[in-house]
Amino acid sequence: MSAIIPRMDLSELGEFGLIDLIHTITERLKDPEHPSWQRLLIGIGDDTAAWQSNGQTQLATTDTLVQNVHFDLKDITWEELGWKALAINLSDIAAMGGIPQYALVSLALPGALEVENICEFYDGMARLANEFGVAIVGGNIAVAPNVVITVALLGSARNEKMLRRSSATPGEQIAVTGYLGLSAACLMMLKERTSLDAETIKILRQGHFRPVPRVREGQVLVDQGIKTAIDISDGLIADLGHICEASEVSAEVRIEQVPIHPLVKANFQNYQQLALGGGEDYELLFTANKADIERVRQTIHYPITIIGNITQEGLPDRVTLLDAKGNITGYEKGGWEHFKDGAVEA
Numbered sequence: 001m002s003a004i005i006p007r008m009d010l011s012e013l014g015e016f017g018l019i020d021l022i023h024t025i026t027e028r029l030k031d032p033e034h035p036s037w038q039r040l041l042i043g044i045g046d047d048t049a050a051w052q053s054n055g056q057t058q059l060a061t062t063d064t065l066v067q068n069v070h071f072d073l074k075d076i077t078w079e080e081l082g083w084k085a086l087a088i089n090l091s092d093i094a095a096m097g098g099i100p101q102y103a104l105v106s107l108a109l110p111g112a113l114e115v116e117n118i119c120e121f122y123d124g125m126a127r128l129a130n131e132f133g134v135a136i137v138g139g140n141i142a143v144a145p146n147v148v149i150t151v152a153l154l155g156s157a158r159n160e161k162m163l164r165r166s167s168a169t170p171g172e173q174i175a176v177t178g179y180l181g182l183s184a185a186c187l188m189m190l191k192e193r194t195s196l197d198a199e200t201i202k203i204l205r206q207g208h209f210r211p212v213p214r215v216r217e218g219q220v221l222v223d224q225g226i227k228t229a230i231d232i233s234d235g236l237i238a239d240l241g242h243i244c245e246a247s248e249v250s251a252e253v254r255i256e257q258v259p260i261h262p263l264v265k266a267n268f269q270n271y272q273q274l275a276l277g278g279g280e281d282y283e284l285l286f287t288a289n290k291a292d293i294e295r296v297r298q299t300i301h302y303p304i305t306i307i308g309n310i311t312q313e314g315l316p317d318r319v320t321l322l323d324a325k326g327n328i329t330g331y332e333k334g335g336w337e338h339f340k341d342g343a344v345e346a
Helices: 008-027 035-039 078-095 115-131 182-192 198-209 215-221 236-247 262-267 271-276 290-300
Strands: 038-040 049-053 056-066 099-109 135-143 148-156 173-177 228-231 248-255 284-288 304-311 319-322
Touching: 008 215, 035 038, 035 049, 056 078, 078 099, 078 115, 078 148, 078 228, 099 115, 115 135, 173 290, 182 198, 182 262, 182 271, 198 262, 215 290, 228 236, 236 248, 236 262, 236 271, 236 284, 236 319, 248 290, 262 271, 284 290, 290 304
Parallel strands: 099 135, 248 319
Antiparallel strands: 038 049, 049 056, 056 148, 099 148, 173 284, 173 304, 228 284, 248 304
8 A cells, every 4th residue: 555655745646636546546456346346337537437227327426515615605695505516516417418316415514503594505405406306315414613515416327328538539629518707707706806797796606606507418418429528617628638638639729719708708807717727617518520519509509619629649738729820829727626726724
């Protein structure tokens, strides 16, 4: 065991380095003869785990939100917090093209919280759950000095087919649903206390605190034969990088074609950076040939924008940005990574 443990702090290793380390340890210590491992289809490294059970492909994902790391109770309402806690898990199922079914919710809470807060929290969560046919079936409760929310979401694959990060191939085009930048723009507005009109504030808040997971769109992608997708949680460039790494390819993105929300363009000078690296938009990023993307466009009736191409592995960076003239342009790497991005330490 000690031979594979690097001598460094978690802040040096980073979130994704830690995930790789955990994957290495679990792979080394697994028992391949056990039925659980034999039935496993996808383990660590994609948006959900997947395994075969009674002739069906089951999906599972989990996410944790920590007070003062992921959210500030001075900015978010309890109803919004309940909505978002489930939405980010639904987005993982959407990224697989799956069907969400059951949620388990674990809460660590200070004793001084008002009961009304938790009622509002579950009201927001239940409203979103009902929209996508999810049953909230249990969880756990503990006392803690700060609020910690963990949601585990179970689902199934649609027609036994799944979207993956690892199936992109050179020559495919890169496409994204919707518009990017709203969530990061809202976070900047809150941090800098930017003064904006009421309607703009409302839309920015919806983008950050009440994201709409693209569950139905993900299912359409599966139905139309798309094989590769990820949801945009860490940021467009970071998440495209995850696809490239898993698929062993590179990517070129034409920066002028990235669909940035008009309100972000109108109110924030750094709108490109917010869209490229801000994260938490929870739109779907996928790759396919041009004909398949056009077929998706005709089926979804929701904005689909082609932003670039998958190329052979070998570019200086996994993801290369091109300007309007086709020249390589630099960009400030964005996207959230735990331990490296200012996470609160005890």
